[in-house]
Amino acid sequence: MSAAGFRWTVRVYYEDTDAAGIVYYASYLKFMERARTEWLRSRGFEQLHLAREHGVVFAVARLAVRYGKPARLDERLEVGVGVTRLGRAGFDIAHDVTREDGTAVCTGSVRIACLQTQSLSPRAIPTFLLTELRRDH
Amino acid sequence: MSAAGFRWTVRVYYEDTDAAGIVYYASYLKFMERARTEWLRSRGFEQLHLAREHGVVFAVARLAVRYGKPARLDERLEVGVGVTRLGRAGFDIAHDVTREDGTAVCTGSVRIACLQTQSLSPRAIPTFLLTELRRDH
Amino acid sequence: MSAAGFRWTVRVYYEDTDAAGIVYYASYLKFMERARTEWLRSRGFEQLHLAREHGVVFAVARLAVRYGKPARLDERLEVGVGVTRLGRAGFDIAHDVTREDGTAVCTGSVRIACLQTQSLSPRAIPTFLLTELRRDH
Amino acid sequence: MSAAGFRWTVRVYYEDTDAAGIVYYASYLKFMERARTEWLRSRGFEQLHLAREHGVVFAVARLAVRYGKPARLDERLEVGVGVTRLGRAGFDIAHDVTREDGTAVCTGSVRIACLQTQSLSPRAIPTFLLTELRRDH
Numbered sequence: 001m002s003a004a005g006f007r008w009t010v011r012v013y014y015e016d017t018d019a020a021g022i023v024y025y026a027s028y029l030k031f032m033e034r035a036r037t038e039w040l041r042s043r044g045f046e047q048l049h050l051a052r053e054h055g056v057v058f059a060v061a062r063l064a065v066r067y068g069k070p071a072r073l074d075e076r077l078e079v080g081v082g083v084t085r086l087g088r089a090g091f092d093i094a095h096d097v098t099r100e101d102g103t104a105v106c107t108g109s110v111r112i113a114c115l116q117t118q119s120l121s122p123r124a125i126p127t128f129l130l131t132e133l134r135r136d137h
Numbered sequence: 138m139s140a141a142g143f144r145w146t147v148r149v150y151y152e153d154t155d156a157a158g159i160v161y162y163a164s165y166l167k168f169m170e171r172a173r174t175e176w177l178r179s180r181g182f183e184q185l186h187l188a189r190e191h192g193v194v195f196a197v198a199r200l201a202v203r204y205g206k207p208a209r210l211d212e213r214l215e216v217g218v219g220v221t222r223l224g225r226a227g228f229d230i231a232h233d234v235t236r237e238d239g240t241a242v243c244t245g246s247v248r249i250a251c252l253q254t255q256s257l258s259p260r261a262i263p264t265f266l267l268t269e270l271r272r273d274h
Numbered sequence: 275m276s277a278a279g280f281r282w283t284v285r286v287y288y289e290d291t292d293a294a295g296i297v298y299y300a301s302y303l304k305f306m307e308r309a310r311t312e313w314l315r316s317r318g319f320e321q322l323h324l325a326r327e328h329g330v331v332f333a334v335a336r337l338a339v340r341y342g343k344p345a346r347l348d349e350r351l352e353v354g355v356g357v358t359r360l361g362r363a364g365f366d367i368a369h370d371v372t373r374e375d376g377t378a379v380c381t382g383s384v385r386i387a388c389l390q391t392q393s394l395s396p397r398a399i400p401t402f403l404l405t406e407l408r409r410d411h
Numbered sequence: 412m413s414a415a416g417f418r419w420t421v422r423v424y425y426e427d428t429d430a431a432g433i434v435y436y437a438s439y440l441k442f443m444e445r446a447r448t449e450w451l452r453s454r455g456f457e458q459l460h461l462a463r464e465h466g467v468v469f470a471v472a473r474l475a476v477r478y479g480k481p482a483r484l485d486e487r488l489e490v491g492v493g494v495t496r497l498g499r500a501g502f503d504i505a506h507d508v509t510r511e512d513g514t515a516v517c518t519g520s521v522r523i524a525c526l527q528t529q530s531l532s533p534r535a536i537p538t539f540l541l542t543e544l545r546r547d548h
Contacts, residue, residue, distance in 0.1 A: 013448055014458075015298060015441045019185075019291035019347045022257070025170075025197045026289065029163035030426045037424055041485075047425075048156075048484040060162045064201040070257065073293045073459040074452075120159070120207065150311055151321075152304045152437065154430035156484045161425060167289045174287055178348075184288075185347040210322040210430045211315075293459075296531070299471045300440035307436075322430075334436045338475040344531065394433070394481065 005136050006042060006081040008035035012073055022070035023105075029063070032095045032108050035079035043132050051117045054126055061090065061113040067106045076100050083136040089114050089122050091133060142273050143179060143218040145172035149210055159207035160242075166200070169232045169245050172216035180269050188254045191263055198227065198250040204243045213237050220273040226251050226259050228270060279410050280316060280355040282309035286347055296344035297379075303337070306369045306382050309353035317406050325391045328400055335364065335387040341380045350374050357410040363388050363396050365407060416547055417453060417492040419446035423484055433481035434516075440474070443506045443519050446490035454543050462528045465537055472501065472524040478517045487511050494547040500525050500533050502544060 010031045018024040037047060050056045071077055078098050085092035095108040114125045125133070147168045155161040174184060187193045208214055215235050222229035232245040251262045262270070284305045292298040311321060324330045345351055352372050359366035369382040388399045399407070421442045429435040448458065461467045482488055489509050496503035506519040525536045536544070 011445075011449075013441070013445050014292040014294070015300065015444065017293035018288040019293075019295050020188075020194055020196070020257075020288070021293050021295075022196075024289060025200075026163040026166035029166065030424070033162075033426065034422075034424050038422075046485045051157075057157055059157070059159075059207070060204055062201070062203045063162075064199070066199045067197055070196070074457045120157075148308075148312075150304070150308050151429040151431070152307065152435060155425040156428035156430075156432050157425070158430050158432075163426065167287070170289065171285075171287050175285075183348045211320045294462075294468055294470070294531075296470075299444075299474075300437040303437035303440065325431075331431055333431070333433075333481070334478055336475070336477045337436075338473070340473045341471055344470070394431075 005083070006035070006039040007078045008038045008081070010034060010077050010079060012071055012075045012077065014073065017073050022072055025065075025067065028065060028067075028097060028106055028108070031077065031079050031097060032093075032110065035081050035095065036093060036110075036112075039081040039136075043136070045129060045132070050129075055117045056123070056126060056129070057115050057117050057120070058112050059115050059120070061111045063108060063110045065106055065108040068104050071097075071099070071105050077105060083133060084109070086130070086133055086137045088124050090125070091137075142220070143172070143176040144215045145175045145218070147171060147214050147216060149208055149212045149214065151210065154210050159209055162202075162204065165202060165204075165234060165243055165245070168214065168216050168234060169230075169247065172218050172232065173230060173247075173249075176218040176273075180273070182266060182269070187266075192254045193260070193263060193266070194252050194254050194257070195249050196252050196257070198248045200245060200247045202243055202245040205241050208234075208236070208242050214242060220270060221246070223267070223270055223274045225261050227262070228274075279357070280309070280313040281352045282312045282355070284308060284351050284353060286345055286349045286351065288347065291347050296346055299339075299341065302339065302341075302371060302380055302382070305351065305353050305371060306367075306384065309355050309369065310367060310384075310386075313355040313410075317410070319403060319406070324403075329391045330397070330400060330403070331389050331391050331394070332386050333389050333394070335385045337382060337384045339380055339382040342378050345371075345373070345379050351379060357407060358383070360404070360407055360411045362398050364399070365411075416494070417446070417450040418489045419449045419492070421445060421488050421490060423482055423486045423488065425484065428484050433483055436476075436478065439476060439478075439508060439517055439519070442488065442490050442508060443504075443521065446492050446506065447504060447521075447523075450492040450547075454547070456540060456543070461540075466528045467534070467537060467540070468526050468528050468531070469523050470526050470531070472522045474519060474521045476517055476519040479515050482508075482510070482516050488516060494544060495520070497541070497544055497548045499535050501536070502548075 016027040097105040153164040227250040234242040290301040364387040371379040427438040508516040
């Protein structure tokens, strides 16, 4: 299944937690972006290089997250990355965050838009990138 | 309209921005929580007090955010808080984040669950709180 | 005393705390930067404008912080900003973070370097800025 | 040399950067804490376990950081952890943050205090922990 195509491990540190003793709800968005970044890197693309050499920057256009049992300090989490839609100027990612024993912590769906670095206006995904992303779809 | 019932102003600092020169997408979740916290405080409720004295903690069960034109360093944003659903053990909040000129930056809908402080299991919203929240619904 | 020349109020939210139930140690650096930013703004300078129109960006070259009694969720803190040194290409700031009752939470001293926006290499503080900063010294 | 006794690799993501295009100055404190946490873990100690089973929590009492050439998005950094002082109720850590080519990004020295979990008052480092930490000193 595409949602489990790529998985990235993150560790929960103090910086990720809050006074309720659990991972702060916005921290999961950081974990998901780390996983997307590493997925792109594993396909050969670094975002700073894309921005500087190809004028391409990815931005989140919308997202939805469902939270389950919260994670805590010192836990090791896995973040899945799956391409669920691939368009001309963007793509959709499904994330699932799980514990090492496989239990679900949260899930997310994120719509990514491809933008021009300077103007931040929409642009088509470059062909060399689109070709590679198709393998994940 | 209830979505605009309470508005809280936040300023964009370096901490909120990223290397794309705009506000980082997870930072808006912080802004929204600050607004929810100040809305509750304006109704007479402080969360640390609720946790310690009443064993009540609020947690985000799910959320959806749509991002529009990104905000930048030094901007002053307003975050709206409106109650769109009020249940026995939780409530839904609609947020809108706008610039000073009223243009939209993003919108969010957040489902809040009422939990017991220690066990983090669901519990009913205390009556004194529910009575107050009803005025916003 | 110059260290108390400007004071800025910050509120502690969940985002600032960690699983130890107190404000995370790096969060105080955010509070201090917010106070420096508002101090500059109160003197007529916005950093995005300085970067774009004058090619000036401020960066922290070194800092030291001493932590006292930790702050907690919902507390209102005051962050003091005082100029303790004003040089040609940078300045030093003394911060103190206090509770509403005046008790100390932490203190910081921060050396700021004036850099060119693009190259990030050192440059002299523009005269119009230096003139204004001298009033705080 | 003890400062290089343990090294931990961190990757720079968007979350760590700011609108100046570089790593935000407080993010290095997160990197340093991740390295300290992993160093303790490598010695057999997890902080949540220490807090719950032994009533021990570590807090930063003071720190000093010197910043050099800033790091950017996508860079891989190494954070060194070395014990420079080991006392009855705390210890000092020297950190250095370097690029993959060995060039310095910043250095830090951090004084850690051993506290009781509930009261957050000072306490002696437990013997089993002290014995292990002595090997790094």
